Amino acid sequence: MSGDDGANRWGIIGRLTVKRETWESQSEDETMPSEEEARNQETKERDFSSRQTAVFDDGTNTFFWRAHSLTVLAFMIICFLFVSLIEDQKDDTAFNTKRGLGACVLAFCLFGMTQAKDGPMVRPHPAFWRLFLCLSIVYELALVFILFQTADDSRKLMSYLDSELGKPLPEQSYAEECRLYDPDPNHPGGHFHNFWDKWDIFVFSHLVGWYFKMLMIRDYWVCWVISVMFEVLEYSLEHQLPNFAECWWDHWLMDVLICNGLGIWFGMMTLNYLNIKTYSWRGLWHIPTYSGKLKRIVLQFTPYSWTKFEWRPTENLHRWLAVLGIISLFLLAELDTFYLKAILWIPPPHFLNWIRLMVYVPTGAVALRETYQFMDDPNCKKFGQQSWLIAAIIVTEFLIVLKFDFQLVMRPFPPHVTMGWSIGLALLFVYTLWRFCFHFFIGKRRRTTSATVDHSSETSQYVKSEPVHSSNQRVYQNGDSKQSAGNGTSKSSSPYRTRYRARTANGT
Numbered sequence: 001m002s003g004d005d006g007a008n009r010w011g012i013i014g015r016l017t018v019k020r021e022t023w024e025s026q027s028e029d030e031t032m033p034s035e036e037e038a039r040n041q042e043t044k045e046r047d048f049s050s051r052q053t054a055v056f057d058d059g060t061n062t063f064f065w066r067a068h069s070l071t072v073l074a075f076m077i078i079c080f081l082f083v084s085l086i087e088d089q090k091d092d093t094a095f096n097t098k099r100g101l102g103a104c105v106l107a108f109c110l111f112g113m114t115q116a117k118d119g120p121m122v123r124p125h126p127a128f129w130r131l132f133l134c135l136s137i138v139y140e141l142a143l144v145f146i147l148f149q150t151a152d153d154s155r156k157l158m159s160y161l162d163s164e165l166g167k168p169l170p171e172q173s174y175a176e177e178c179r180l181y182d183p184d185p186n187h188p189g190g191h192f193h194n195f196w197d198k199w200d201i202f203v204f205s206h207l208v209g210w211y212f213k214m215l216m217i218r219d220y221w222v223c224w225v226i227s228v229m230f231e232v233l234e235y236s237l238e239h240q241l242p243n244f245a246e247c248w249w250d251h252w253l254m255d256v257l258i259c260n261g262l263g264i265w266f267g268m269m270t271l272n273y274l275n276i277k278t279y280s281w282r283g284l285w286h287i288p289t290y291s292g293k294l295k296r297i298v299l300q301f302t303p304y305s306w307t308k309f310e311w312r313p314t315e316n317l318h319r320w321l322a323v324l325g326i327i328s329l330f331l332l333a334e335l336d337t338f339y340l341k342a343i344l345w346i347p348p349p350h351f352l353n354w355i356r357l358m359v360y361v362p363t364g365a366v367a368l369r370e371t372y373q374f375m376d377d378p379n380c381k382k383f384g385q386q387s388w389l390i391a392a393i394i395v396t397e398f399l400i401v402l403k404f405d406f407q408l409v410m411r412p413f414p415p416h417v418t419m420g421w422s423i424g425l426a427l428l429f430v431y432t433l434w435r436f437c438f439h440f441f442i443g444k445r446r447r448t449t450s451a452t453v454d455h456s457s458e459t460s461q462y463v464k465s466e467p468v469h470s471s472n473q474r475v476y477q478n479g480d481s482k483q484s485a486g487n488g489t490s491k492s493s494s495p496y497r498t499r500y501r502a503r504t505a506n507g508t
């Protein structure tokens with residue numbers, strides 16, 4: 001065999017080897033994640049786990065923690081047997097209808113408490129959180145039913161539930177007397193009577209509400225953004241609902257600093273305690289003393305474990321938009337409260353408003369816990385069931401407001417309000433583009449350029465350190481036809497040629 005034939009043969013084998021290695025590398029890239037992606041996945045899992053407190057549990061499974069599905073089913077059937085066979089029938093359509101609807105809700109809740117899927121929270125008992133999941137489903141179904149009615153029929157339905165409802169509410173404004181200091185010395189309430197006259201049960205409920213919001217959101221700055229933005233919304237919507245009109249000191253002193261500020265501060269203190277608390281649980285029958293058993297019963301109503309929330313909204317565009325969506329839904333839920341009361345004619349002290357808030361607090365806590373895990377845990381691929389329901393409830397409430405009084409919601413804004421919101425939204429949009437588009441591409445381009453320079457320097461150093469053999473040069477010249485015959489220098493430094501050159505130099 002001549003030298004040229006041998007060179008051609010080795011050139012063909014070299015090209016086939018290069019093609020095979022190229023195909024194998026492409027297959028591995030398509031089927032397996034890169035080393036950097038695997039490292040990022042592991043880092044995210046470790047970061048989410050590090051924000052969860054350690055839990056020590058002896059694993060005791062008592063009668064209290066069992067499902068009791070058959071017991072609940074037997075109890076429900078016995079109740080139905082009593083109604084159908086023993087109880088006297090009443091010829092009252094309204095009474096029977098109300099009780100029948102209540103029985104339907106009860107049967108559905110009993111089914112959900114024993115059969116529904118558990119959420120992330122387990123104390124005081126998983127059935128407690130399943131109950132509120134079912135109640136949120138019932139509330140959403142009631143909202144959907146109201147959505148398909150007219151405003152007058154919905155108000156009649158409210159009066160059917162309570163005869164005190166179904167009557168127009170008087171328009172009330174809280175900005176009639178805004179003097180914080182009254183110089184009149186003869187006023188029985190003193191110089192600051194306007195300030196003290198605003199204190200009522202709603203001030204305390206406002207403070208308690210923000211305490212629970214802090215426990216739900218678990219972030220100091222996000223809570224303050226929601227607090228300030230809601231006051232801005234009240235300023236902006238005074239022309240639609242007179243109930244939003246308040247004095248300046250009512251907005252910023254009573255609401256923001258005193259009620260919201262104290263609620264957020266107490267919530268932050270509670271979070272600091274829960275973040276460092278030791279979560280060690282023993283079965284009730286393993287505790288010898290009665291005082292220890294009593295303490296264990298009280299601790300049953302505290303969290304089983306705790307997860308520290310770090311929303312990190314400026315980390316990437318996905319988290320930025322998610323946090324903006326959470327803030328928007330919070331503000332929309334607050335606005336729904338006032339608009340629904342005004343449109344359906346439900347006075348503020350009515351028990352329906354309190355029931356709605358009592359359902360919102362536990363379901364909102366579970367929803368935010370599920371949303372945070374969906375954002376932060378790479379192993380969580382599905383949006384939580386309670387998060388889905390809360391988002392549907394908030395949007396359905398807003399759609400009811402739009403349908404029943406579209407003219408009220410679309411009432412033109414004053415020029416200064418329109419100008420202020422236009423500037424604010426424009427700045428938000430520009431910041432989003434700068435932070436997550438221009439800034440991101442500039443940084444990516446710099447990283448790519450730096451990586452290319454490093455790779456080129458490493459390749460050139462490898463080629464320079466390689467011994468030169470005339471036979472290998474001849475094989476390369478005849479095999480790939482990329483080397484100049486005149487000066488013996490290569491026009492390209494491909495990594496495939498580098499591997500092939502190293503292989504032929506070693507005699508393989």
